[in-house]
Amino acid sequence: MSLPALLQGRLTLPLISAPMFLVSGPDLVIEACKAGIVGTFPALNQRSSEAFEAWLVQIKQALQTFEADTGKQAAPFGVNLIVHKTNPRLQADLEICKRHQVPLIITSLGAVPDVVETVHGYGGLVFHDVATVRHAQKAAEAGVDGLIAVCAGAGGHAGILSPFALVSEIRQFYHGTVILSGCLSTGRDIATAQMLGADLAYMGTRFINTQESKAVADYQQMIVDSSASDITYTPEISGIPANFLKKSLAVAGLDPNTGKAITEEVADSQKSGSKELNLGEELTAPKDGASAWKSIWSAGQGVGSVHDVPSVAALVATLHEEYVSATIEYAQLSREYALKIQGGF
Incomplete structure (x- = not known):
């Protein structure tokens, strides 16, 4: 298992609230990070680079105030960039991310080494969406810090592979952070993602139905x-x-x-x-x-x-309770089987 230093000790759950087009905004991101999970949003949810930058300022100020008022450390936040020639704002938005040192950049529709180099240059992380092993290999070669395995049933642009297949094949050649996406809605799902070999869970649809969502x-x-x-x-x-x-x-x-x-x-x-x-x-x-x-x-x-x-805070609290319950249940079951093996059944 591999978790970047930037995320270690800063999460209450191994979870990223996925960036959703026209749904994720500052309110959702801020509340997610305050609750101890990574909150993210697409840069293109704002119509201009100037408005996008205003959102970054709003998020950073809110999280700084939270940390000052509570003495707690908020989870890092991230921005999704469409890394494709059809996105005319890529360079402008990337420069804004560099200026504000956005902790996590999630790239989609292309793994570009220059983008990775720029983000690494200021100390940020790059996670990349992949739906096939070939795309995962190309992203790994580009030097990304994490691969988001977008499996069958995921919301938005999804792949067609089972998570059992995709995560397993990625793990055969990639030793960085693996994030699992596809049909994850509960705390038990988060625990299951880890059992499959993922480091983090990636949850989108469940966060559409939160009070801070723009849906x-x-x-x-x-x-x-x-x-x-x-x-x-x-x-x-x-x-x-x-x-x-x-x-x-x-x-x-x-x-x-x-x-x-x-x-x-x-x-x-x-x-x-x-x-x-x-x-x-x-x-x-x-x-x-x-x-x-x-x-x-x-x-x-x-x-x-x-x-x-529910509110994001209430949802994360529920997910945490479900996650802990699932992990305890699994630990008990695995112990029972281990004892049976040791005792020769």
């Missing part, structure tokens, strides 16, 4: 009302395979099972199933203004474990 109430209620069978994995919405809530696809006038535009023939066949989705309206042509992430909502297959909208 609208209808989005949060749809998550409460959904289960794993209500998630559709499709490349149709953003061009990259991702998981979306079927009900939001249907409300947008898209085929809830594929995310494709509904032809008259498909609409006829889908209308018969609209009651099962409990949509409350007809499936028609795509509605004006419907767009990925803003009104077509993403979530992971772990939605079936989400039943409420």
